[in-house]
Every structure is written in structure tokens, then in C-alpha cells.
Amino acid sequence: LIVGICLGIEFSGAVPSNKDFKTVTISKCKEFLKNTSSENKCEEVWDAFSKAYVGKDPCEVPMEAYDPLMQTVREKDACNRMLLWSKTKLFVRQLREAQKCLPKLLTLEDTLLGFVMDGQTWCSKKGSKETFTKGCPKSDKCERNPVRSFWNRASEAFSQAACGEVTAMLNGSISTPFNNNSIFASIEVKQLSPPQVKALSVILVTTGNDKETCENDSLRTLQNAALDRELEYTCKELDGSKILDCISDPDRPCGDCW
Ligand code: N1C
Numbered sequence: 001l002i003v004g005i006c007l008g009i010e011f012s013g014a015v016p017s018n019k020d021f022k023t024v025t026i027s028k029c030k031e032f033l034k035n036t037s038s039e040n041k042c043e044e045v046w047d048a049f050s051k052a053y054v055g056k057d058p059c060e061v062p063m064e065a066y067d068p069l070m071q072t073v074r075e076k077d078a079c080n081r082m083l084l085w086s087k088t089k090l091f092v093r094q095l096r097e098a099q100k101c102l103p104k105l106l107t108l109e110d111t112l113l114g115f116v117m118d119g120q121t122w123c124s125k126k127g128s129k130e131t132f133t134k135g136c137p138k139s140d141k142c143e144r145n146p147v148r149s150f151w152n153r154a155s156e157a158f159s160q161a162a163c164g165e166v167t168a169m170l171n172g173s174i175s176t177p178f179n180n181n182s183i184f185a186s187i188e189v190k191q192l193s194p195p196q197v198k199a200l201s202v203i204l205v206t207t208g209n210d211k212e213t214c215e216n217d218s219l220r221t222l223q224n225a226a227l228d229r230e231l232e233y234t235c236k237e238l239d240g241s242k243i244l245d246c247i248s249d250p251d252r253p254c255g256d257c258w
Helices: 002-010 017-033 039-051 063-072 089-098 112-117 146-160 183-191 217-228 240-247
Strands: 082-086 162-171 197-206 232-239
Touching: 017 039, 017 112, 039 063, 063 146, 082 089, 082 146, 082 183, 089 162, 089 240, 112 146, 146 162, 146 183, 162 183, 183 217, 197 217, 197 240, 217 232, 232 240
Parallel strands: 082 162, 162 197, 197 232
Antiparallel strands: none
16 A cells, blocks of 8 residues: 555556555545544445446436445434535534534545545546546536535435434525535435434534524525424524634633534
8 A cells, every 4th residue: 555655656647546546445445444443344335336427428317326425424413413514614614623622523425425525526527437526527517426426325325314403504694605506405405304314513614704693594594404304403693703713722621602
């Protein structure tokens, strides 16, 4: 592995991108599974993952292409500790990095597939054996691209494992915190239902001067969707900048910050 990484760095540029991408993906997988009984599963995960899109038109990869991949990894159910988000990725990451106040909350990036694929881009071409990491179509060009379909499928599986109370961090500094085109709205919310899931608790995070409230039209839509699904619904506004200042202060206990 060490030799592989060194080669990858030394010849990057000369090495086809599929080798680099495969090396990075498998080493992140091994890092995640280190010291567990599944440590040797990463080749199997890679095979199932790459079969979903290699050789296919990068606009013709449906989310179902990742079904076999989802079979290779079983996620544990996350009761009362699942954290979903939409347009608040940076804030959620900062919270997780602070390692304070959030120890109990689990995001998709805390699972094997979310951890490994976060920040990566990949696609192939019809008839090709290669993976490309540049020039891949974005969602505005085609919805059924390998990256979007992966996140759709992984998010579906993740939210299917939800139970009890689910927390969602939405962005209160944009006019539509609950947007129909988001994965949160189009996939995740639709997986949440009783008896497994009881409540949806929204945290509306604002940063800067633009501040929507829980009365926002799109949040009313979300509230109605939750109530139609017979979920309890709560919404609370949170000043994101204050929280980040507070949790980065070592002298202040977590309880002071929320
Ligand atoms: O479309 P979104 O947000 O509503 O998706 C977020 C939602 C979260 O609750 C996660 O569980 O869906 C899951 N998720 C990821 O964990 C994730 N990590 C990285 C969805 N997308 C994820 N990404 C990338 O961000 C991916 O490229 C996807 O298209 C964006 C979506 O982010 P968003 O629009 O802020």
C-alpha cells in the first residue's frame, strides 16, 4: 500500500486517473475499517462500487446501479442520533471537527461509503474500462450522473436506517432552506416514517445577516410533509457564528453553547 501511494504521488500525471482514484478510494476504505473485522473488505467494496458506473455513459447511471454496492455494506441503525443536513455542509463539518457537542450525532460521512466518497468526483465512458476524475458531467447537465446517483442512493440507505428522533440542519441564510431539488427533500424525508421514526427536529442555522425564521414558507411545507407522515415536528433557530465561536473556546463547556 505504501509503495502504491508513493508511486501514485511520484508519477501523478503519468498514472491514469483510474489508478489514482482506485488507490485513494481503497486506502480511505482501509483507513475507515482499520482494526475491525471487515478490514479486508475494501477490494470487494471497490468492485461493487466501480461496476455501478465503469463502461457506462456518464449521463445514464441511475441510482439503482449502486444497489449491489449497498448490499456489501450494512450500516447499523442510528437511533436518536442521525443528523441530516442541506446546504449546511461546511457548518456541519466545522461542528464535527470541533468534536464537542456533537459526539452523539451521526452523519452520512461517519459511515464507510460517505467517508470514502466525500469530496471525490468520478465517471467513466461508454465502453471504457477507465475512471475519470475530471470532466465529469454536473447535475445541471444530467441528473443521472455517477456522483449524484451515488449520493442519492447512499442517502436513501442512510435515512432508511434512521430511527427515533432525526435532526436536520438546514440553512437559514438562504431563502429556501427546504428545497424540493435537494437530496434531503427529494430522498431523505421520504424515508422517514413511523413507527421506526417518531420525530423530525429541524435546526435552522443562520450565518451572517440574512436570517430566515422557522416561519419560512418552505419550512411550512416541510412541517406539513412531516405531519402528513405522522411525524412530530419541531423547528429551532440557531446562530451558527455564535455556536462556532463558543465551541472553539476550550474554556466553555458544550452545555453553554446550545
Ligand atoms: O442535496 P442535499 O444538500 O440536501 O443533500 C444532503 C443530504 C444530507 O442529509 C446527507 O445525508 O444528503 C446526504 N448527502 C451527503 O452526505 C453528502 N456528502 C457530500 C448528500 N450529498 C452529499 N455530498 C455532496 O453534496 C454531493 O455532491 C451532493 O450532490 C451535494 C449535496 O449537498 P446539498 O445540496 O447541500
